[in-house]
Amino acid sequence: MPGCTAPTKTALPSTGLSASRTLESRLSSWRGWQIRARCGDPLCPPNRLVCVGDMLSAWGDITVRDMTGRMRCSVCGQRAQSIVLLKGGTAGQVIHFVRGTAAL
Numbered sequence: 001m002p003g004c005t006a007p008t009k010t011a012l013p014s015t016g017l018s019a020s021r022t023l024e025s026r027l028s029s030w031r032g033w034q035i036r037a038r039c040g041d042p043l044c045p046p047n048r049l050v051c052v053g054d055m056l057s058a059w060g061d062i063t064v065r066d067m068t069g070r071m072r073c074s075v076c077g078q079r080a081q082s083i084v085l086l087k088g089g090t091a092g093q094v095i096h097f098v099r100g101t102a103a104l
Protein backbone atom coordinates (compact mmCIF):
# COMPACT_ATOMS: atom_id res chain seq x y z
CA MET A 1 0.00 0.00 0.00
CA PRO A 2 1.58 3.30 -1.03
CA GLY A 3 2.05 6.03 1.47
CA CYS A 4 1.07 5.95 5.09
CA THR A 5 -2.47 7.12 5.39
CA ALA A 6 -3.77 6.98 8.92
CA PRO A 7 -7.51 6.62 9.15
CA THR A 8 -8.97 10.03 9.79
CA LYS A 9 -11.92 10.52 12.02
CA THR A 10 -14.32 13.39 11.73
CA ALA A 11 -12.75 16.33 13.49
CA LEU A 12 -14.46 17.52 16.63
CA PRO A 13 -15.64 21.08 16.77
CA SER A 14 -12.90 23.26 18.10
CA THR A 15 -12.73 26.83 19.27
CA GLY A 16 -8.97 26.87 18.88
CA LEU A 17 -8.00 26.05 22.44
CA SER A 18 -6.15 22.85 23.09
CA ALA A 19 -7.60 20.51 25.70
CA SER A 20 -4.91 21.28 28.26
CA ARG A 21 -5.24 25.00 27.78
CA THR A 22 -8.95 24.64 28.34
CA LEU A 23 -8.35 22.84 31.62
CA GLU A 24 -5.95 25.50 32.84
CA SER A 25 -8.20 28.37 31.84
CA ARG A 26 -10.25 30.25 34.38
CA LEU A 27 -13.96 29.70 34.63
CA SER A 28 -14.48 33.44 34.21
CA SER A 29 -13.12 33.24 30.66
CA TRP A 30 -16.08 30.99 29.82
CA ARG A 31 -18.72 33.36 31.17
CA GLY A 32 -21.75 33.23 28.92
CA TRP A 33 -21.25 29.54 28.20
CA GLN A 34 -23.23 26.66 29.65
CA ILE A 35 -21.97 23.34 30.93
CA ARG A 36 -23.48 19.94 30.51
CA ALA A 37 -22.10 17.03 32.50
CA ARG A 38 -22.84 13.37 32.29
CA CYS A 39 -21.86 10.40 34.43
CA GLY A 40 -20.93 7.06 32.91
CA ASP A 41 -24.27 5.48 33.69
CA PRO A 42 -26.33 5.11 30.51
CA LEU A 43 -29.50 4.90 32.59
CA CYS A 44 -29.11 8.44 33.88
CA PRO A 45 -30.71 11.18 31.82
CA PRO A 46 -28.51 14.06 30.68
CA ASN A 47 -28.04 16.59 33.43
CA ARG A 48 -29.57 19.98 32.95
CA LEU A 49 -27.43 22.76 31.56
CA VAL A 50 -25.68 24.89 34.13
CA CYS A 51 -24.63 28.45 33.41
CA VAL A 52 -20.96 29.21 33.95
CA GLY A 53 -22.07 32.42 35.66
CA ASP A 54 -23.94 30.39 38.28
CA MET A 55 -20.81 28.33 38.97
CA LEU A 56 -18.75 31.48 39.32
CA SER A 57 -21.21 32.66 41.96
CA ALA A 58 -21.04 29.36 43.80
CA TRP A 59 -17.36 28.43 43.47
CA GLY A 60 -15.57 31.60 42.49
CA ASP A 61 -13.08 31.91 39.66
CA ILE A 62 -11.59 28.42 39.78
CA THR A 63 -9.91 26.72 36.85
CA VAL A 64 -11.82 24.52 34.45
CA ARG A 65 -9.78 21.59 35.80
CA ASP A 66 -11.02 22.25 39.33
CA MET A 67 -14.52 22.59 38.01
CA THR A 68 -14.44 19.20 36.30
CA GLY A 69 -13.28 17.64 39.57
CA ARG A 70 -16.32 19.01 41.36
CA MET A 71 -18.97 18.20 38.77
CA ARG A 72 -21.23 15.36 39.76
CA CYS A 73 -24.25 13.74 38.21
CA SER A 74 -27.33 15.39 39.70
CA VAL A 75 -29.22 12.08 39.48
CA CYS A 76 -26.89 9.42 40.91
CA GLY A 77 -24.14 11.59 42.43
CA GLN A 78 -21.30 9.91 40.54
CA ARG A 79 -18.40 11.98 39.31
CA ALA A 80 -19.07 13.37 35.85
CA GLN A 81 -17.33 11.42 33.07
CA SER A 82 -18.18 13.70 30.19
CA ILE A 83 -18.23 17.46 30.36
CA VAL A 84 -18.82 19.88 27.54
CA LEU A 85 -19.06 23.62 27.31
CA LEU A 86 -21.90 24.84 25.14
CA LYS A 87 -22.69 28.17 23.63
CA GLY A 88 -25.75 28.91 21.59
CA GLY A 89 -25.53 31.51 18.91
CA THR A 90 -27.35 32.71 15.85
CA ALA A 91 -25.03 30.60 13.70
CA GLY A 92 -25.78 27.48 15.74
CA GLN A 93 -24.49 25.84 18.84
CA VAL A 94 -20.78 25.68 19.59
CA ILE A 95 -19.66 22.62 21.53
CA HIS A 96 -16.30 22.50 23.26
CA PHE A 97 -15.35 19.14 24.71
CA VAL A 98 -13.69 19.40 28.11
CA ARG A 99 -13.61 15.79 29.17
CA GLY A 100 -14.82 12.71 27.32
CA THR A 101 -16.56 12.71 23.99
CA ALA A 102 -19.61 10.64 24.83
CA ALA A 103 -22.79 11.81 23.21
CA LEU A 104 -24.65 14.00 25.60
Ligand SMILES: [Zn+2]
Binds near residue numbers: 078
Ligand atom coordinates in the same frame (compact mmCIF):
# COMPACT_ATOMS: atom_id res chain seq x y z
ZN1 LIG B 1 -25.75 9.57 36.95
